[in-house]
Amino acid sequence: MIELLWSIFDITLVLLLLTLAWTTCSTQDVKRAVTLFIAMGLLLAIVWARLKAPDLALAEAVIGAGISGALLLSAIKDYPATTMVSHRSSLIEGIINSLTLALTILMSWAVWHGLNMSDGIRLSEQVFSQLPVSGVSNPVTAVLLNYRAYDTLLELAVVLTAVLTVLTLNEKRADYESSSPLLQGMTRWLVPLLVVTSGYLLWVGAHAPGGAFQAGAMLAAAMILLQLAYPSRRPEFNNYLLKILLVIGIFTFVLVGLWMMSLNDDFLAFTPAWAGTLILIIETAATVSIATALTLAYLGGRPRGWEGTGREDTNRTSRSITENGGAG
């Protein structure tokens, strides 16, 4: 009976997910597409939870639905209300469709093959056999920050590159004009809660679902909320500090990697006795950098006074404030 109910639940979930995915792609209204995409992200998080992958569920809910949703919404903010998705020519549409179909068939075959493969090396056994010397007891964190630490370092590099591109292209987007006192009231107690939750996710990553990416995204969510609730309050960003925060994750990662190379002959080959501490240090620095990167990406460009240093910097800042004051 219970199994039957779960099957019904799962089938409904998959059908809903497919429907949402289809409508997200096929709708002509940009705003509707973004809203549907956020809903799809939340549903996908439930699917990951059902597949017993809570780490992925957390990441999907926070990053996939939450932060990506905020990024997309802020990106379409300046569009007129009735912006339509542009039409592609039928030839390009046909090419995209057939490529997608080919990819789907290939991936279905891979999944089918993987499920039916009786013998062979199962990676999960290897992961668990090495877990005691990995420094953490959460297998996902062990994979991300010990066995495949190199991949995670490159992921951080991808995030940094993306944000640097955003910073190169644009000035920060214009703020909303005003915000509701109720939102400000909620922000006042929600932001401390988000900061604590972020710290918890960072810490708990060693032995349970959590980790730097989820924690960083949650911290960025707190920053975005502050930005939304207090658009007129312009904090004097210390841009020098901001730049340090942006790169400290990769910097620490590479530094630890090089240090371990001098001891163990391999880049990022952790000494088992220190692995737990080193992973925590890397994750803390990575959390800060990810949060900074995502917040800057949400702002959509350089904050005031980003270029230049020292005295010139403060001059630029004060000048842009006068300009903003004059315009507002």
Added chain:
Amino acid sequence: MIDTLAILAIFSGLFFFLSGSIGLLRLPDLFTRLHALAKADNVGLALVALGVIILEPAVINGIKIVIIWLLVMAASAISSHLVARHALRENRKDD
């Protein structure tokens, strides 16, 4: 007895969700829809949470569920308010 109580709470919660969804689909304009949605979500979720707490033996998990309910209620109330506020301003711009 306890189980019956829990099931009763969960199903009455689901009834509120259902009526909220029907309201969202059937009511004529944005404000009445918001009204239906926010009210139904708060009471519905409260009843479902109550049912789950009754079924859940660990006290700490019960506390977590209560916190989730409070957070969702705050988020739902604030977001309804923000949507309504935005709609009101847009209306005023049109006039």
